[in-house]
Amino acid sequence: MTRRPGISVLVVLSACAALFFVVTCGSKTEPEDTTPKPYTCQGTVEHCLRVSNPWVFEGQSASFDQSGSDPWIVRLEDGRYRLYKRQTIDEPSAWEGLTSCISTDGRSFTPEDGFRFQGYTLFMHCIVRNPDGTYRVYWLDQKQGAVNGAGNKAIKSAISIDGGWTFAEEAGERLRYAGSGSEVNGIGPCRVLPLPDGTFRMYYHAYSDHDVILSARSSDGLAFNRESGIRLDRLCPPETQFHHVVPVTDALGTTHIFAMTTRCTGNYENSLDGIFDGTTPDGLTVTMAASPFVRGYSKDGSTTNYVHPDDFVVVQAPEGLRVYFILYANRVVAETALYSVINASIK
Numbered sequence: 001m002t003r004r005p006g007i008s009v010l011v012v013l014s015a016c017a018a019l020f021f022v023v024t025c026g027s028k029t030e031p032e033d034t035t036p037k038p039y040t041c042q043g044t045v046e047h048c049l050r051v052s053n054p055w056v057f058e059g060q061s062a063s064f065d066q067s068g069s070d071p072w073i074v075r076l077e078d079g080r081y082r083l084y085k086r087q088t089i090d091e092p093s094a095w096e097g098l099t100s101c102i103s104t105d106g107r108s109f110t111p112e113d114g115f116r117f118q119g120y121t122l123f124m125h126c127i128v129r130n131p132d133g134t135y136r137v138y139w140l141d142q143k144q145g146a147v148n149g150a151g152n153k154a155i156k157s158a159i160s161i162d163g164g165w166t167f168a169e170e171a172g173e174r175l176r177y178a179g180s181g182s183e184v185n186g187i188g189p190c191r192v193l194p195l196p197d198g199t200f201r202m203y204y205h206a207y208s209d210h211d212v213i214l215s216a217r218s219s220d221g222l223a224f225n226r227e228s229g230i231r232l233d234r235l236c237p238p239e240t241q242f243h244h245v246v247p248v249t250d251a252l253g254t255t256h257i258f259a260m261t262t263r264c265t266g267n268y269e270n271s272l273d274g275i276f277d278g279t280t281p282d283g284l285t286v287t288m289a290a291s292p293f294v295r296g297y298s299k300d301g302s303t304t305n306y307v308h309p310d311d312f313v314v315v316q317a318p319e320g321l322r323v324y325f326i327l328y329a330n331r332v333v334a335e336t337a338l339y340s341v342i343n344a345s346i347k
Contacts, residue, residue, distance in 0.1 A: 036262060036273045038298030038306045045327065045339065048307070050274075050295040055341045061324060062101055062109040062338040071338055073106075073313050073324055074127050074135070074164060081106045081315065082164055083338075084137075086122050087115075094121045098137070098167070106317050107340070117158055117167035124189030127164065128221070131198045135164040136221055138174060138202075140189045151186020151207040153177050157222070175202065175216055175224045182206040182214060182230065192221070193247040193255070193283075200224075201283050203231060203247050203257070210234055211241040215284065231286055232257070232278075236264035236271055247283075248314045250321050250346045254279055257286050258323065260310050275309055275323065294325065294341055305329050309339075320344035 041048035051057045062071075062083060070086040083101040097118040101109035121142040129135055141154045155175045158167035177187045188205025195201055200218045205211055213232035216224035232242065244260040257280055262273040274292025296308030312325035320342045327339065 035303065036271045038301060038303055039295070040299070040301040041297040042299055045307075045337075048297040049309075049327075049339075050297070051341050052291065052293045054345050055293045055323075055343050058107065058322075058340045058342055060337040061103075061107055061340050069311060069326070070122075070124055071311055071313055071324060071326065072125060072127050073315050074129065075106070075315055075317065076163065077129070077133065080104055081109070082112075083109050084116060084125065084127060086125065089115075089118065094142070096120070096122045098122060098125065106315065106319075106322060109338075116160075116165060117169075119158070119169065126189075126191045128192050128194050128200070129164075130194070130221060133163075135160040135167070136170075136192075137167050138190055138192055140187075141173070147177060147179075147186030147207075148184075151177065151183070151188050151205065153186060155187070155190050155202075155204065170222070172222075174218075174222060175204065177206075178226075182208050182212050184208050191246050193249065195283075196249075201227075201247070203245055205242065205245075210237075213242060213245055227284065229284065231284065232259065232288075236262045243310050244312055246312060246314050248316065248321075251316050252346055254346075255281075255283060256314070257288075258312070258314055259288065260308075260312060263288070263290070263292075273308065275312055275325065294323070296327070299329075316346075317342070318347060321346040 072084045074082050081103040084098050087097050087099045089095045089097050097115035100112045100116050102112055103109040123140045125137050125139040127137045136157050136159050138157045140152055141156045142152050144153045154173040157174050158169045160167045177183045183206045185207035190202050190204035192200050192202045200221045202216045202224050206214045212230045215227045215231050218224040242259055242261050246258045249255045257278040259276050262271055264271045274295035276289050276292045278286045278288040280286045294309050299305040307327050307329045309325040310328045315322050322340050322342045324338055324340045
């Protein structure tokens with residue numbers, strides 16, 4: 001799985017925090033390294049993983065291996081859950097497919113035969129259900145090559161008219177990098193959020209000297225127009241990247257922007273990384289929680305064996321808002337399973 005080092009960010013926290021390029025408010029000089037200090041634990045995942053109230057650890061939902069990654073889960077119209085994951089078919093040519101598993105309760109998944117879709121490097125895909133009952137998968141097109149060794153050039157899509165079982169690629173590109181400003185070094189993966197009025201908002205990575213999250217709107221899920229401003233920007237230099245960002249509107253009507261990232265204090269001390277819960281009243285201005293609600297750990301005190309949650313997806317279930325994730329260490333799968341936590345107060 002392609003990964004970029006580093007992370008972090010955020011916006012709309014305080015006047016002092018917003019001025020992170022200037023040493024003010026009595027803060028210390030920005031250090032060269034703000035890597036979080038790993039918490040050491042040698043027990044089980046359930047024992048070592050730190051989950052904050054009101055979130056509750058649920059355990060394992062599905063098995064994973066090194067050749068299957070980028071999980072995405074959709075709650076189908078009939079109430080079942082389908083888990084899509086990227087599977088390598090031919091590594092030299094970077095030809096990949098989407099396989100799937102099915103579940104009646106969102107906790108135990110059974111593999112389904114065949115591929116839902118095949119294509120070139122289906123990196124960091126996301127799937128949305130459209131108002132007309134069709135499903136659309138979006139992914140980052142890496143076939144055209146990287147831009148200045150950083151981002152890529154375009155986001156593509158495929159459509160399903162049979163309930164998310166098979167997808168057919170759609171012509172053209174959903175969004176192409178601007179080549180200037182925050183996108184001078186290309187764009188990265190996207191996540192698309194269906195809005196109550198039937199339109200769509202895309203949140204996507206963009207690269208200049210560091211990684212930021214931008215947004216674009218679409219009336220049909222195909223043609224996206226950029227929105228001005230930056231949705232999420234770094235707050236913990238020199239860590240510069242969001243590993244993962246997922247938007248979702250919960251059962252109570254609140255729109256969240258969840259992020260796997262790193263946050264520092266105003267003095268660049270006590271940096272924390274993990275999955276954070278952010279909220280937004282308008283989809284544009286985001287307020288991120290001060291601390292992550294899921295944090296990883298190190299098996300031996302080193303950053304090499306630092307087990308952290310990543311590749312997460314958020315699903316609204318009747319039991320509550322559920323976040324699924326894989327655990328990684330040193331950029332590879334550390335625990336070959338998909339785990340979940342749930343917030344039962346949101347339902």
